[in-house]
Amino acid sequence: MKKLQLIILLSVYCLYGHAQTNSAVSIGTTDSIFSTILNEQRPLLVYVPNSNEGSIFSKKVYPVVYLLDGDANFLSVVATLEHLSANQMCPQMIVVGIPNTNRNRDLTPSKGELEPPFRDSTFVANTGGGEKFLSFIEQELIPKIDSKYPTEPYRMFIGHSFGGLEVMHAFTHKPHLFSSYLAIDPSMSWSNQLLLNKIKSMPFTDNYSNKALYLGIANTIPEELDITTVLKDTSMETEHIRSILELNTYLNTQTQLKYKGNFYPEESHGSLPFIAHYDAFRFIFDFYQLKFEMQDFMNPETDIVNKVINHYKKLSTVFGLQMKPDEQFVNGLGYQFLQMGQFKVSEQFFKLNVTNFPESFNAYDSIGDYYVAKGDKANAIESFKKALALNKNATYSKDKLEALLGD
Structure with a gap:
C-alpha cells in the first residue's frame, strides 16, 4: 500500500515537471533598457520558465521577481525557484536580475553620513539616488517587462545589504508596486537610521493587508556579545545588527502584515542570501502547495x-x-x-x-x-x-x- 501511495503521489507531482526541450542548457537571457530617468543603458538578466516552449497547452503567464544585485544573485535565485516550483511549493516565476552600474548611488534612498575612514566625502557624494532608481523600476523597467514577457500582476522585490535597504524603501514609500518583499540583512543604520525611524513612525494600514515581507538577519554580532546583550551596546561596530533587530521587533507588532524575521546564527552578511532566498520563498508561498491525501485517489466518491x-x-x-x-x-x-x-x-x-x-x-x-x-x-x-x-x-x-x- 505504501508503495502504491508513493507511485500515485510521484505521478501527480511529475505533472508539474518542466524540462529543457533542446540540447542547450539555458538559464536565462541578457536584455537591456535605456533609462531616460537615469540617463544610461541598463543591462538585465532575464529568466522565463520554459513551460510554454513547445507546449500543447494554453500559454501561461507568470509572477515576476525583481532582483537587485542581479549579477551576484541571479543564478541562485533561478535555481531555487526551479526546484521549489517543480515540487509545487511556489509558482513558476520570471526573474529579472538588475546588475549594478552604480550601486552606492542607486541603492541608497538618502545621502549618507561622513564616517571616516569608512565613508569619505567622495563616497557620500555618490549616494542618495534610491528614489530615482525606484522611479526607473516603476516607470520604465516594469512596463518594458510587462510588454515583452508573459507576466501577471504579482511582483516580488528582493535585495541584500544596500539592496535590502532599497527594498525597505520601496516597501515604505510605494507599497502598491510589489506584492511581496525580501530584505536580506538590510543596511537599516544608513543615514542615522533615517528609514528605520520612518518605518517605526508609520501605521501599517489596509495598503499592507495583502503584502508579505521576509527579513533575513545575518550574525554580525561580535564574539563577546550575543543577540540579547548586543542590544545594549552603543558602538559603531554593532550599529548594523542593532538597527535590523530594532526593525524586526517593530514589524513583529504589525498584525496587518504577513511578516517573518529570521536570525541566522551561522550565517555571515555575505553568506546569508542563498539560504534566505529559499526560506523566504517557502514562507511567502506557504499557501501555494496543493496537498493530496491517499483517499483523494483511492475513494471512488472522492471530491x-x-x-x-x-x-x-x-x-x-x-x-x-x-x-x-x-x-x-x-x-x-x-x-x-x-x-x-x-x-x-x-x-x-x-x-x-x-x-x-x-x-x-x-x-x-x-x-x-x-x-x-x-x-x-x-x-x-x-x-x-x-x-x-x-x-x-x-x-x-x-x-x-x-x-x-x-x-
Missing part, C-alpha cells in the same frame, strides 16, 4: 475535483487575479483517474479543462480519449473534430478520428 477548484480560488484571492486550475495539471489528473478506472472523476477533470480552456485543442483531444475509453463513439468523434477545428495540425487527433470513422 478531489472541488479540492483543486477551491485551492485555485484561494490562490486567486492571494494573487489578486483569477487563476484557473492549471491546464496541464488537470489534464494529467484526468488521465491518472482514467488509468485507475475512476471514470466519473476523470470525466470531471477533462470537462473542467474544456470549460476553462475552450480554445485549447488538447482539452478536446483529451476528453476524446476519455470517451473512447468509455466506448462513447459519438462523443469521441465530436471531441476529436473540435480539436482539429482548433488546430488542424493536431495529427494525433486526426489519426484517432480517422480510426473511429473507419470502424
